[in-house]
Amino acid sequence: MTQQTSAPPPATLADLIHRLDHARSTGEREMGTETGTVPLGHYTDRHHWQQEQDMLFAQWPIVAAHSSEVPAGSALPFDALGVPMVVTRSGDGRVRTFFNVCRHRGMALVQAEGPEPAKAKSCKTLVCPYHGWTYGLDGHLRHRLHAETFDGIDPATLHLVELPCAEAGGLIFVKRTPGPAFSAAGFLRGLEEHLQWLGLADMKVFRKIDRVYAANWKLTVDAFLEGYHIRVLHRDTIYPFFADAYTVNLDAGPHQDSLVARRRAFEAFETPRDRDALCKLATPTQFLFPNTFLIWHPDYVSLIGMFSPAAGEVRWMHTMLIPPDRTGDDWIPHWEKTFRLIEETVFQKEDIATAVAIQRGLHSGANAGLQAGRLEHGVLRFHRGIDAAIGGTLVPAGEG
Ligand code: FES
Ligand SMILES: [Fe+2]
Structure with a gap:
């Protein structure tokens, strides 16, 4: 090498x-x-x-992927911890992780295709395949089809639910439970x-x-x-x-x-x-x-x-x-x-x-x-x- x-x-x-x-x-x-x-x-x-x-x-930080598996402008579904999660990397290089669950009626936003191991999908946004609600790679709700029919429901409460996620040494660590941020470098001791x-x-x-x-x-x-x-x-x-x-x-x-x-x-x-x-x-x-x-x-x-x-x-x-x-x-x-x-x-x-x-x-x-x-x-x-x-x-x- x-x-x-x-x-x-x-x-x-x-x-x-x-x-x-x-x-x-x-x-x-x-x-x-x-x-x-x-x-x-x-x-x-x-x-x-x-x-x-x-x-x-x-509770523990768990390695979800090698850093190269999630290039800038992509999203990788990850379900090995028993709940659907999605790891994203926005254009500025930052990785984030969310529950892979739409805030409308709960559909998975990104899904693995076929029997092969999941691969990251190149994308600028996450578009729900059920009714098209659209989220940024930062998890923010950007668009609801026929938004006016959701009167009384504040879109600011409908961003994706974020999970702790950090990167160090070429590895992306995630946690399955929402909570405070952690340091991947500190975790690696x-x-x-x-x-x-x-x-x-x-x-x-x-x-x-x-x-x-x-x-x-x-x-x-x-x-x-x-x-x-x-x-x-x-x-x-x-x-x-x-x-x-x-x-x-x-x-x-x-x-x-x-x-x-x-x-x-x-x-x-x-x-x-x-x-x-x-x-x-x-x-x-x-x-x-x-x-x-x-x-x-x-x-x-x-x-x-x-x-x-x-x-x-x-x-x-x-x-x-x-x-x-x-x-x-x-x-x-x-x-x-x-x-x-x-x-x-x-x-x-x-x-x-x-x-x-x-x-x-x-x-x-x-x-x-x-x-x-x-x-x-x-x-x-x-x-x-x-x-x-x-x-x-x-x-x-x-x-x-
Ligand atoms: S469940 Fe996602 S848009 Fe309806
Ligand atoms: Fe062995």
């Missing part, structure tokens, strides 16, 4: 690189201090699912600098996939928070490129940033000066609590949102982001092949298939809980974060 900057990495990322060097040169794996168990009900229980909905998905150094904002969308699978959303999160399984589950696909369970991990509030060591780090380690060099040594992986991953493969990025339509279901939204200098037609066969390998083979046939198989076995009574060892401390940390958010002792940074 091309490098946007040759500036040294931010201190917290430089520290991770230093720890990666230490781990590979000494052969000592970094790990947690204790083992743990995640209760089965956290993956199956309807009451627990409702608590997650109320305390996490309804220092990881925005990592994303800037890696050049996330400059990436472009190549392909997106949006599917529902029969597994609790946290089973897929768990799979991406430990490198312990790579040697066995991914033996024939990506393990030939990775070292066995050498991962260094940074805690950034409830978020995590990891470097998953590749074999190259053991063969020829040189302090990386840019993103390309770093991605040859390790796979940087940011987990943005509670449900988003960024995975930096050697030449592209996976942005993955794991949503929770029901206790036994995950809605998997994987966006493949490619570098801006490789978007030409001649690159398409390369990216198609790459996408097939990673999404259709590694993710669908290995990681997601495993989550689905685990979900089926949860009701067997074989296990009272799922065990995690000290190489899986990132998994335990994630579940502690969920427990704390549900208990009200963990709230998002960047508010107020």
Whole structure:
């Protein structure tokens, strides 16, 4: 990938690189201090699912899209949080989010077309397809057909209902519940600098996939928070490129940033000066609590949102982001092949298939809980974060 900057990495990322060097040169794996168990009900229980909905998905900033998915003068429908929402970007570049619900009789203003994942529609206004009420991309009601027949109803009370929305590092964050503004940079707890150094904002969308699978959303999160399984589950696909369970991990509030060591780090380690060099040594992986991953493969990025339509279901939204200098037609066969390998083979046939198989076995009574060892401390940390958010002792940074 091309490098946007040759500036040294931010201190917290430089520290991770230093720890990666230490781990590979000494052969000592970094790990947690204790083992743990995640209760089965956290993956199956309807009451627990409702608590997650109320305390996490309804309250926390959630990544709705990469910044490039909503160009100036466009609107992107987004419904993964269980209510219809629309993300807009006005001509001045500002992003906003509203309920995708007309103030007349409630029709959706922008809808995804066909079975493909939703794409932004280029537009200057939002025109309701039912009776034509028209709103600006700032949510203001601009026009009502036969407005005189609505005498006594003040148009100033009929602007779209706005939702908190903020952008940082190349990501658009939204909240499902109306409320005060928040800072996306504050929410990211220092990881925005990592994303800037890696050049996330400059990436472009190549392909997106949006599917529902029969597994609790946290089973897929768990799979991406430990490198312990790579040697066995991914033996024939990506393990030939990775070292066995050498991962260094940074805690950034409830978020995590990891470097998953590749074999190259053991063969020829040189302090990386840019993103390309770093991605040859390790796979940087940011987990943005509670449900988003960024995975930096050697030449592209996976942005993955794991949503929770029901206790036994995950809605998997994987966006493949490619570098801006490789978007030409001649690159398409390369990216198609790459996408097939990673999404259709590694993710669908290995990681997601495993989550689905685990979900089926949860009701067997074989296990009272799922065990995690000290190489899986990132998994335990994630579940502690969920427990704390549900208990009200963990709230998002960047508010107020
Ligand atoms: S419901 Fe939107 S104009 Fe009537
Ligand atoms: Fe995996």
